[in-house]
Ligand code: SF4
């Protein structure tokens with residue numbers, strides 16, 4: 069999930085579907101394919117640069133952001149190196165002054181490999197690494213296992229230590245994922261991640277499970293425990309949990325009443341992801357499932373072939389039930405177009421309000437944090 073409303077979206081590339089792990093909740097069920105077609109990756113990048121910096125006149129001081137999604141992208145370190153070289157050439161060709169950013173989400177276990185260390189050292193100004201670590205060893209190893217069923221926590225932390233030696237903290241982040249089985253360990257897990265040295269964290273619940281309003285209290289208690297930890301340790305301005313005190317936003321000024329003006333994410337309309345076989349999808353999750361391509365690479369250019377679906381997906385918010393359209397906190401509600409599409413009947417999916425409890429918990433915890441920081445009366449309304 070990306071909450072990407074930016075007019076200059078990243079260029080997503082599904083680099084590969086193979087992975088050295090077998091996480092139990094991974095939505096990428098196809099593990100046997102290798103890397104994406106090399107020429108297609110190069111063409112996709114070149115046409116994305118051309119479109120943004122020539123057609124759409126993106127300012128040269130704005131960094132191009134290349135999002136690499138696997139599988140486990142670091143299985144293919146040579147391809148990643150070629151992507152960086154290509155991006156460097158494209159920046160020169162289009163006069164882009166800002167450094168290109170390569171954002172990679174990884175399970176972290178391969179960062180100890182010599183070829184990956186060399187890659188990070190060579191491109192250390194460009195790599196932003198997002199680790200998928202689900203908190204404590206016990207929590208992480210419940211779901212993030214390898215083909216032999218062995219937990220991967222120790223290998224992921226070994227990879228983190230390598231990254232911490234090469235990259236500055238702002239280029240390292242972590243994304244933890246929680247299910248109903250693990251949610252009661254959310255606070256313990258997030259605090260553990262902070263103690264591992266992460267200062268940029270996201271800790272979300274899986275979209276594949278539903279979190280009705282009745283679960284808001286259970287989830288909220290976990291988030292409030294994290295807020296208390298940040299407050300007790302004076303970390304609210306230096307350590308950022310996206311669900312509680314996201315970077316760049318003053319938690320003292322949090323306003324809970326923000327209505328959505330459209331879909332939560334920019335899938336299909338503002339985002340494009342290169343999938344396999346030269347097909348272009350609305351985001352990495354569509355690409356991984358190989359469902360509903362919106363375009364194709366033809367003659368080195370991206371051609372949108374299903375404009376009606378782009379339109380339909382972009383207007384999914386119109387399928388929300390009236391309660392959601394009227395909801396004061398809908399701007400924080402992370403509904404997923406792809407999850408709705410996969411559910412078959414999107415309207416029925418949204419009618420179940422699958423993220424309601426989680427959203428209410430996050431907003432409630434942000435109000436709690438604001439009140440404590442401002443010494444507001446905790447017993448008063450938001
Ligand atoms: S459709 Fe879902 S997975 Fe894709 S970008 Fe949107 S929220 Fe993320």
Ligand code: SF4
Pocket residue numbers: 391392393395396397398401421422423424425427428
């Ligand atoms: S699911 Fe709940 S929090 Fe989300 S928009 Fe609907 S009513 Fe609001």
